[in-house]
């Protein structure tokens with residue numbers, strides 16, 4: 001049996017420490033060691049986007065990252081989106097626009113969309129489709145997902161304006 005490695009990192013804002021096999025993927029570590037099962041396994045080879053998470057704010061397929069590689073890094077999973085019991089605007093917009101059917105792709109879609117809105121708060125439809133090209137959905141036909149991301153972008157911008165207003 002391979003020697004296990006100790007990993008210290010921050011996941012969803014919390015310090016975590018765990019032991020893993022050096023060959024275990026971040027996806028396996030999240031799901032099987034940290035019990036963060038929101039992140040889904042689809043293809044396990046970098047093609048479907050179901051396992052998308054943010055690593056230091058950058059969108060990655062967690063099936064292609066080793067758990068040991070997150071030593072000292074910050075990971076955000078779908079469990080880290082809601083704050084103080086309130087859904088993230090993206091989660092609410094996905095619900096309101098019926099952008100979820102079986103839901104298997106949804107955590108990955110949400111994380112990819114979050115990475116997009118963090119970089120581009122007002123994306124065009126084309127930009128959304130381009131950005132989400134690495135996330136596959138078998139159910140929705142994508143239109144509702146694109147609408148939901150557009151809607152969420154408006155909500156996030158409004159939230160930011162309100163927050164700015166209350167600071168002045």
Ligand code: FES
Pocket residue numbers: 040041042043044045046047048049050051052061062063064
């Ligand atoms: S499970 Fe990672 S990209 Fe499909």
Ligand code: FES
Pocket residue numbers: 099100101102103104105106136137138139140
């Ligand atoms: S909602 Fe079923 S795969 Fe996307």
